[in-house]
Amino acid sequence: MSRATQFAGPEAAEILAELSTLRERDAPTHGGRVLSYVYDSGLAELDALARDAAELTRPLNALDPTTFPSVAVMERELIGFMRKALNGPATKLGGGPVVGSVTSGGTESCLLAVKTARDLWRAEHPELAAKLARAGKRPRLVTPATVHAAFQKAARLFDLEWDPVVCEPDGSVRVSGFEQKLGADVALVVVSAPAYPNGAIDPIAEVAGIAKEFGLSCHVDACFGGLALPWWPGLAPWDFRVPGVTSISADLHKFGYAPKGVSVLLHRGRRRHRAQFFATTSWPGYPVVNPTLLGSKPASPLAAAWAITKRLGNEGYAELTASCVRSAETIVREASLIRGLSVWGAPSGPSIALVADESLPEAERVDPHHLADELATLGFRIQHQPGFTQPGGVRLPHTAHLTITPVTEGTLPELVDALRAAADAVRGKPQANPRLELLGLRALGYAPKRDGGTFRVPSPDAAWRILRLAGAGGDGGKASSLPGRLAPLMALAERLPAPVAEAILSELLARVSEP
Incomplete structure (x- = not known):
C-alpha cells in the first residue's frame, strides 16, 4: 500500500479544486482592473519565469547562505542591480559603498531602517539617551504625516516617538516643517519617494541636506516607487546621488514585478548595514546571525526577483x-x-x-x-x-x-x-454621513459628545456590533460578509477617535479569518 493511500484527507485533486473555487471570489490579479495591491507587468513570460525560479528554490532556507550558497549569489546580484538603479556608489567615495539586504517586504525594510538608525543613535548619544529615559521621554522619528504607516509601527516597536511634520492640504510638505523639528534627540528623518497617499515626492534633497548638517540619519522610503522612479522622466535627484541620504528601501514585489514578498534595504556604508544585524553566540545551539527580522525564510521570492531583474534589465x-x-x-x-x-x-x-x-x-x-x-x-x-x-x-x-x-x-x-x-x-451625492451610528456610539461612550469629552475603546464584541451597523455581516451575520459599499464605513472611521476606529477596523479584519 502506498503511503498516500493512508492519508485521511481528500485527494490532491479535490483539494486543488477547492482552492480554485476559493480563488474565484478573489479580485483579479491580472488585467489592470484592480488599481491597488497588485502589480501586473502584463508579460506572461515574467509570470512563468518567476514561477519556475520560485519552484527551483522552494526547498531552500534562506536563513543560512553558507549552507545554500545560491542564496548568497542571488542576493549579492540583486543588491548590485538595485545599487546601480538607485545610483549608489560601490566604493568608499561619498560616505562608503552602498550595501544592503533583501527583506520580506516594504514593512520589514522600513522597520529595519528605523531599528538601524535607533541603534546607531543610541551608540552615538549614550548620555542623551540616558537623559531622555530619566525624563520619561524617547528619541524621535521625524517624518511627513503622509509617510507610510509602517513607520508608525516601527516607532511603536522600537520605542521611539513618532513626530510627524504637518502637510499642506494638498499633501505636500514644506522643508521648514522639518527644520523646526530637527535636533539632537532625532534618531531618524524619513522622506518618501513618492508618498503613497498622493503620489508626491517629498523635498528629499533639501531635507537630507538639513539632516546632514545636524548629523542625522535620513531614510528615503521608496518602497512604492523604487523600481519606477529611476526611469521616470523629469525628476530631480532623490536617491543616493543626494548627499545626506543614508538609506533607501525599495520593493521588488511592486514595480519590480516579483511575487510577494521581496524588498531591499540599502545603506550608505558597511557600518550602518552591519548595525541592522542581530547576532548571538550566547546560547548552546548554532550561532545565530540574522541580517533581517526573520530567521528561517523562503528563498523563492528572492529567486523570482533575481530572475526577473536579470531578464528585464535596465x-x-x-x-x-x-x-x-x-x-x-x-x-x-x-x-x-x-x-x-x-x-x-x-x-x-x-x-x-x-x-x-x-x-x-x-x-x-x-x-x-x-x-x-x-x-x-x-x-x-x-x-x-x-x-x-x-x-x-x-x-x-x-x-x-x-x-x-x-x-x-x-x-x-x-x-x-x-x-x-x-x-x-x-455627482452631487454628499459624503456618507454615519449620523445614526455616531449617535449610538456617543450614547454608549465610544465617541465623544459633540462638545468634546472622553471616550472608551470598544471590546471585540462591541466593535463587531458597530460593524454590523455599518453593513458588515450582512450575509446572515457571517463575519466573512463585508459591507457592499465602503463609503459609509470610511466616513464612520474618519469621524471617530483614532483608537476607536482602529479597534473597529482591526475587528473587521480579525473576523474575516476567524474560524
Whole structure:
C-alpha cells in the first residue's frame, strides 16, 4: 500500500479544486482592473519565469547562505542591480559603498531602517539617551504625516516617538516643517519617494541636506516607487546621488514585478548595514546571525526577483515604466476634465489620488468614496483613503487612490469611460454621513459628545456590533460578509477617535479569518 493511500484527507485533486473555487471570489490579479495591491507587468513570460525560479528554490532556507550558497549569489546580484538603479556608489567615495539586504517586504525594510538608525543613535548619544529615559521621554522619528504607516509601527516597536511634520492640504510638505523639528534627540528623518497617499515626492534633497548638517540619519522610503522612479522622466535627484541620504528601501514585489514578498534595504556604508544585524553566540545551539527580522525564510521570492531583474534589465524596466508614465499622464488629464473631480496634489510617479473639487458647489462635486464604490460596479477597483486631521487641525481630504501599472495602458479607454460614468452617477451625492451610528456610539461612550469629552475603546464584541451597523455581516451575520459599499464605513472611521476606529477596523479584519 502506498503511503498516500493512508492519508485521511481528500485527494490532491479535490483539494486543488477547492482552492480554485476559493480563488474565484478573489479580485483579479491580472488585467489592470484592480488599481491597488497588485502589480501586473502584463508579460506572461515574467509570470512563468518567476514561477519556475520560485519552484527551483522552494526547498531552500534562506536563513543560512553558507549552507545554500545560491542564496548568497542571488542576493549579492540583486543588491548590485538595485545599487546601480538607485545610483549608489560601490566604493568608499561619498560616505562608503552602498550595501544592503533583501527583506520580506516594504514593512520589514522600513522597520529595519528605523531599528538601524535607533541603534546607531543610541551608540552615538549614550548620555542623551540616558537623559531622555530619566525624563520619561524617547528619541524621535521625524517624518511627513503622509509617510507610510509602517513607520508608525516601527516607532511603536522600537520605542521611539513618532513626530510627524504637518502637510499642506494638498499633501505636500514644506522643508521648514522639518527644520523646526530637527535636533539632537532625532534618531531618524524619513522622506518618501513618492508618498503613497498622493503620489508626491517629498523635498528629499533639501531635507537630507538639513539632516546632514545636524548629523542625522535620513531614510528615503521608496518602497512604492523604487523600481519606477529611476526611469521616470523629469525628476530631480532623490536617491543616493543626494548627499545626506543614508538609506533607501525599495520593493521588488511592486514595480519590480516579483511575487510577494521581496524588498531591499540599502545603506550608505558597511557600518550602518552591519548595525541592522542581530547576532548571538550566547546560547548552546548554532550561532545565530540574522541580517533581517526573520530567521528561517523562503528563498523563492528572492529567486523570482533575481530572475526577473536579470531578464528585464535596465532597458526592460525603462520600457515598462514608460507605459506607466503614459497612463498616469492620461488619467491625470482625463480626471481633471471630469466636472466635480480633481487630482489631489502633484503626483510624480505611478500613484494618483482623486478628490472632490471643493471649488464647486456641493451639488456639482464628485465624492471620491462614492466614486470608488460606483466604479466597483463597473468592474474597476480603486482604493478608499479616509480623511485625516493632522496635529494642529490641518485636514487632509478623503480621497481615492489609483496605482498605475503597465497593464493600465491596455484598459485606459474603458477605465476613463468608467470614471466618467461613475462620476455622473454620484455627482452631487454628499459624503456618507454615519449620523445614526455616531449617535449610538456617543450614547454608549465610544465617541465623544459633540462638545468634546472622553471616550472608551470598544471590546471585540462591541466593535463587531458597530460593524454590523455599518453593513458588515450582512450575509446572515457571517463575519466573512463585508459591507457592499465602503463609503459609509470610511466616513464612520474618519469621524471617530483614532483608537476607536482602529479597534473597529482591526475587528473587521480579525473576523474575516476567524474560524
